[in-house]
Amino acid sequence: MTIHSASHTKPGSITVISGGVGAARFLRGLIDAVDAARITAVVNTGDDTVLHGLSISPDLDTITYTLAGAIDPERGWGLVDETWRSMEALGRYVSVRPDGSSAAPQWFNLGDQDLATHFYRTARLDEGATLTQITEEIRRAWDVPICLVPMSDDRCSTIVSVIEDPDAGGTERDVSFQDYFVRLRHSVPVSGVRFDGDAALSATAATAIQSAATIVIAPSNPLVSIGPLRSLGGVDELLMSRRDDVVAVSPIVGGAALKGPADRMLLELGHEPTVVGIARIYAPIASVLVIDPIDTHHIGEIEAAGMRCVVTPSVMATPEIARQLALSTIRSVADSHQPVRE
């Protein structure tokens, strides 16, 4: 697909390039700050997987459930008040499973209610619907008030090269993202990340980025949550052409990831696990980096990397902090005359 840079943007519109948990919390703050009709989330699908024959889109579901007020607040994924009887029942088949069979996996927890979402998505994909159409249907079913758009309708799978048995010399092996993140509990060293599949940015996602007055890169892992979108043809060029309107929120605060293995992964893949490392990754495509007050001593290095800094509390411990973070973020780039909730 040829992606043209924007000539006309929609005043007040905000597109948030999103991973999972961090992005979902940021979006909830943004909905508290501005009219939800202005917001579109373009969501990572590199984490998507197929298990039990079911198509699972974890980041889309995390955002849907969070914005519907149905997320489990402790885990940050899956539904609150969930039950796990289907997962437990799978145990019956483990003893009869032939060697080499991957049937009845129990390492990836699908709750009884959550399963309904994967049943629906899978059935609709089998009927020929696109992930974009299905995401819109699921969004409506959950009354989510913003537009939700998967980054692509094609398969784009994040593949992580991990080092097994590092103490015994180490063997490199490629695994799927969920294998790395859930089955291996992201506790193994990583030597590389790549994105498999011949995926294109969806037309809806392209329009959302082209027409947005403000583009926010959510506080998500820059390598495995934002990286898949950036790997799609033409996306970096499009973001570069909109650079003055692009603001990134750092997912690293005080040298640690807000959630997940981003800090360790940055280090293992040759990046500095600080806001400076984040600035160097995003400087080509974003003009502003939002950082926490704990990181103000890095401002000089961030500016040297080519980004302007906005300093505001970034650990979204309460809805009010998330709202203020969202407000500071959107005010940091042009189009800030649009109304907000103070």
Ligand code: FO1
């Ligand atoms: N994360 C886990 O750590 N363990 C799980 O068993 C697990 C199951 C799961 C099921 C559905 C879903 O939508 C998400 C799920 N996640 C689980 C979260 C997910 O693996 C990650 O948070 C994201 O892929 C990273 O953004």
